[in-house]
Each structure stands twice: as C-alpha cells, then as structure tokens.
Amino acid sequence: MAVTGARGVTNEMLSAQPRKDVIRNTIFASLLFLAIALALAGLCVLIGKNLVEGWSRLNLDLITQNNSSNPAEAGLRNAIIGTIWIMAFVILMLVPLGVGAAVFLEEYGSRTSRITRLIEINIQNLAGVPSIIYGLLGLAFIARAPLSLGYTVLAAAMTLTLLVLPVVIIASREAIRAVPTSIREGSLALGATKWQTIRRQVLPAAIPGIATGVILAISRAIGETAPLIPLGAATFLTFTPSPTTDSFTAMPVTIFSWVKQPQPEFQTLAAAGVLLLIALLVVMNSFAIWLRNRYEQSW
Amino acid sequence: MASSGEGVRVHYQEELEQLETRALDGLDLVVSSLDRTVEAIRHQDIELAELVIADDDVIDGRYLEIHQSILTLLATQAPVATDLRLIAALLHVMKNIERMGDQCVNIAKLIPIAGHEPPADERMLRNLVTMGGAVRAEIRQAKRSFADRNVEMARDLVRQDDVVDNLNRDCFQLAIEIGDDHDRREWAMTMLLVARALERIGDNAVDVGEQVAFVVTGLFREFEDASHPGEPLIEPSASP
C-alpha cells in the first residue's frame, strides 16, 4: 500500500509540468522558427523570381557565348573567363598576404604592444569599409599612378584582394589561435625552432580553418560589383579578357549591364545570370563547409 | 602522543591514536595477568593458576585484533615517516605483549606441578614475589614511556631489569642450596623455572622500551647487546 503511494507521488513529481512552462516554450520556439522562415522566405523569393524569369535562357549558350548586343547571341562566357582570371590572381595574392599577416600577428607579435593593437583594430575596421571605397582606392593608386596598371585584370585582382584580405586575416588568426599551446610547447621542447614549429605543426593544423576562410573570402569577392566599376570593368566586351588585354569584364558587371538594357530579353538573361551566380556561390560555400567538417580538428 | 593535525586527515589521526591506545592497553592486560600469577605463586593457588591460563585468550585476542588493524591501516592509509615507525613499533610491542602473556601461562602451568601444599621455602617465595613486583613496575613504566615518547624513561628500564636479573641469580643460588634437601629439590627446580619466566617477562618490557627509541629517533638498535652485557654499543663510523 505504502509503496504504491510512494510511487504515485514520485510519478506525479516526475510528470508534473505547469501549463505555463509548456505555453512559454511553445511561443518561444515558434518565434525562432518565424525568424528562420522569414530569412529563408527572402531567399526563396529571390531564387523563385529569377527562376521563373530566366528559365528560358538557362542553357549551355549562357556559358558558351560571349556577350553581344544581340540578346539571342549573348552569353556569359567572356565574363566567366574574366572572373576566373581575376580570382586566380586574387588567390595567388590573398593566401600569402593573409596567412603571413596572421602568422605575424599571432606568433611573432607581442600581445601587449601598442603597435600590434593598432594593427588589429585597423584590420577589423577595414573589414567593414564599403566595397566602393576599395574601388576608388584601386582607381586612384593601382589603375593610375603610381602603379599605373590601367584597367586590367591585375588591377581588379589587387583591389579585390585588399577588399577581402581582412576576412582572411581574421579567419586565419582564429585558426592559428585554435591550435593549442601544448602543441607548440611539445614541438619546442623537442628542440625545434619557432619557425619549424609554425611551419610543421601550427600551420598544417590550422589549414582547415584557413582554407575555409579563403573560400569564404573568394565567394564574397566573386559577387562584388561596385569596386570593379571605378576600375573600368567594361560593361560590354565582346572578346575574351586576359591579363594581357587592356580591358576586362567580370560576371557581376556583365549581369548588371544587362539589367540596365531596355530590351526584355536582356532581363531574362540577367535573371539567368543571377541564378548562375547564386549556384556558384552555393557550391563554393557548401564546399567550404564540407571542408571544415571533414578536416576540422577537435582539440 | 602524535601531534595534533591542522584539520587535515583527522579521521586518519584518530584511527592512529585509537590503535595505539588499544595496543598499549594490552600491557594493562598483561599486568592483571601477572598480578594473578604472582598471587598464585605466593599462595601456591592452583585454581588461580587455571584462571590465568584461561584468560590468556583475551591477550591473544587483542594481539590478533591489533595485528589486523595495522594491516588495514597500512593498506588504506599508507603511513610514512613517524606514523610508519609507530605502526612498526606497535607490531613489535604486540608481539612482546603476547609473549609476556604466554610466560604468565607458563608460570601458571608450573604451579600445579608442585602439587597441593608443597614444601615451600619462604625465602624463595619472597624472591619470586619481589621479582613479580619489579617486573610489574617495569611493564607499567614501559607503557608510560611509550605513551609519552620518553626515551630517557625507556632507557631506565635497563637498570630496572638488572635488578630482576640479580634476583633471578639469587633464586638460582637458593635452588642450589635447597637442592641438598631431597624432599624440596623438585619444588626448588620448578620455582627456578618460574623465576626464569619472570625474567623473560622483564626482558620483553625492555624490548618495548627499545621500540620507544625507534619511534622517536628512527634508529633501531638494542639498548644493550645481549652478547656483550653491560657494555654500551660502539658507534660505527659515518659513511661518506
């Protein structure tokens, strides 16, 4: 008798949940869901609208045909090649500069010195500067004197590198910082020099984080239109750009130019181009996430 | 006694103190056994002798109990330094206690041999009773010196034991004298064995004193080397 009584009390204690708590939990969960839903809705509308509009031009012609004044013959081919050239140079410059700066700040910089703190603050500020400013900067010093590179792929690449450099520096620093001190100590205690430790232990362990940062930086740079315009990215180019040509174009710029055209066929093309760009970004970001998940080191 | 702790390992300290108390109380058990034994000698009382034999179980029981407690303490608390020496000393002391108890039993077993209304010699009996008293005092002093960790008091036991040894020699002389008398010869031999047993109890008390010195100084040595009685030990040269 007493046992059932006791068990009954326990049962009550375990299963009792005031109605208030249940209601509160439900409301909170719903609000959070709503937030996500809104964000996704925006994206869905964007994709959906472009899908509907650009459907007819989503074919191989989009990427095999160069730009042309005739919408039926227009494609993104030279724009894509231009983008590829630009990104190639960006990666070439971005990785050594970004990783090098991060290594310097993390490993060789003194935590407390004023100069280091000054550099840190500046980098974080630079990450927030509007991209058009970078474009003007590139125009003033890179396209024109003193570098005088003109309106070329290289100039565009250098400008975009400067734009996304802070992102890479910050991400690389995080990755390097995540490598535990015990690893460094273990290496040094064996008689390795500081540089050997960085090159053979810290950097290899930080690569997944650094790679993720670089990919995210690139995916941002691909979509940048504003900085390329002051740099003279041609809105209309019929030939294939390369580092040797004295003008260039890129995907976002070409798409932008299509949007400005009066003919409705160009609008369709623009929608198709947008979809291509989004698809590219999704692929790149997914790759970055996969890379991070696969190689991330749990310390 | 052990120095008071600063609130650390209090349970262990208490355990140690209790163990020491229980062990040293064994000496009190020996004293009561000895008292009865000496009474039995004085009055040649066979029933009292049988009581002594029966009660030795208590002493043996105490020995086993302390022995087990020491093993447990060693295993669970891993005592070191002074605590360790104390434990080792207590093991020795318990052994001494057990032997002292056994000697009382030996004496008690000898009394019936003399038979009812034996041909006692007053001088011999007086000697034996005096020896019993001296040994009793030794045991009490041994207990006191251990409890107080008093090395001087422990060393004094040697002097006291010399008195007992002299009395033992006197008994020997008496026995030789009485030996001419045909009727009392057997009784005298038996009493000589009693004297010997009492002397052994005294030696055991001195051993307890030596354990006191070990606990305090960490040096394990005899107060007197049995092979060179009366000479103090020579100091060995210091090792480099």
Add this chain to the structure above:
Amino acid sequence: MDDPVTQEERRTEERAAGGAGDGATAHASIEVRPGFQHAAPSASNEKVFELHDISVFYAGVPAVRDITMDVFRHHVTALIGPSGCGKSTLIRCLNRMNDLIPTARVEGELLYHGEDLYGPRVDPIQVRKLIGMVFQKPNPFPKSIYDNVAFGPRVLGMKDDMDDIVEGALHSAALWDEVKDRLGSNAYGMSGGQQQRLCIARCIAVQPDVILMDEPCSALDPISTGKIEDLMAQLKQEFSIVIVTHNMQQAARVSDRTAFLMVELDADERHRWGRIVEYDETEKIFTNPSNPRTEDYVTGKVG
C-alpha cells in the same frame, strides 16, 4: 658523560627539532633498511645538474628562491610540495622552457655537466635536444604515430634510418607491441596512457641525456600510471630523470632522491614563492625526515 649511543640519539633529536636544511647529508646509524627494491641501485655520484641559488621571477615577482641542489646521473629525482610552491617553474629552468615566457628571469647558477646552462653562447635549441620534457597533459601532434615520433629527429636533421629510430623509441617507451601494426594511424585514436607513452617515445627519439617529467601521470588512470612508473625504472638506466609530482606515493615509489619544496610568504603576505625545505634520499624522506615541516607534509598533516 653520556655514552655514544645517547649522544647520537640526542643529536638526532636536536636535528629533528631544528630548522630548515637542504641537501642534508646521511647521518651515521645502523638503521634497518626497508626491504623494498628500487629497480637498480643508483650508486652514481656523477652530477648532471648543479643548482646554486637559483631564483626565478615572473615580471619581478619571485616564484622560487635560492634553490641549491645537485641532480645525479641515472637517478630519478622527484620534486614534491603543495601547489604553488614552484616545482613546475623549477623544472622548466632545466631545459630553458622559461625562456619562452618574456617576463621570466632566472638568477643564480645552473650547471649542466659543469657548463653554465644559461651561458651567452649556449643555444637553447641544443639544450632542449639534450634535455627533453614530457608534459602533464599528453600532447601528441595531430599526425600519425610514426610522424609524431619522427618529428624530433626530422627537424633536428638526424641522418639515421628513420624507421629504426621510430621503432627503437617506441620499444624504449614500451609502446611498440601495441602500435606496431598501426603506425600510420592518427595519434589521437590512442588512449590517454598510450598517448603519454607516445610523448615519451617522441622525447626519446632525439636521444636526450635527461628527461624531465612535469606531473606525467596526473591525467591518467591507475593502470596507465603504473605502466609509466615501471617505464621510469627502466628508463633511468639510460637517461637521468627529474619528475615533478603532487602524488607523494608516486614519489616514494619511483624516485631515488626527493626534494621537498614549500611555499613561503613575504612580510606583508602579498607575495609567495617556493623554497627547498629538504632534499635527501627518498627512503630517508619517507621513513625519517630531518625537518619537521617535511614530516608534516609527507604524513599529510599539512598541505
């Protein structure tokens, strides 16, 4: 006039009641030697380290003061004491790991086989090759077992056959049989005890002279701890070992000599630093310590 026996006992009593002493010499007696065996009688008198008045300061604040002691070849030397007494600070002086802390300053003289370890022309890299270190938390590199052990020899440019070096080191660390079939697998897949033995193998691979161990077993279970303690008994035949441990029983089990450090406070109780209270053969420290503070610590009454 007392006989010599009483004199000796009186002297011992005085010493026991007396003040601090370090490096106390063994005093004369025929004390009974306890029966437990150390792996091999360490009769070596050759000194590996000589410390004279070593003090370490972090940003001007003292951590240890006036440490004077000798460490002997093929001995296991243990440093014990309560937390904060500077044992880790002291051991990190021996392979100049304190150099990595910008605010650290070492004063005094530290001789390694008679040479000043902090001399102007001494290369800390060489120091760390000769004097290796195993840390409290096992810290294998995120690489394969093979690459972990081979890392040291590779960065130091050792020319011998790498396979032989790795195998030899893993044998010496009593790990070979357990990992010989999976040398290419990631070190993080091993258990904690295995990882720590891997760190020991890694240390051995560069052929050091001394192995320093900073609480090597405190993160391990008792079985792994036991394996590593057995390992130390073997290793000391080839190397000299200095171990910091907060586990007194461990110090009693594995070491030949033990140094007991204690915390001292300055007058206004703002700063605390460590000092050696007693440094002697382990047997003596644990059966009959000279200093009452040592007695209080090892019996657990203090600290």
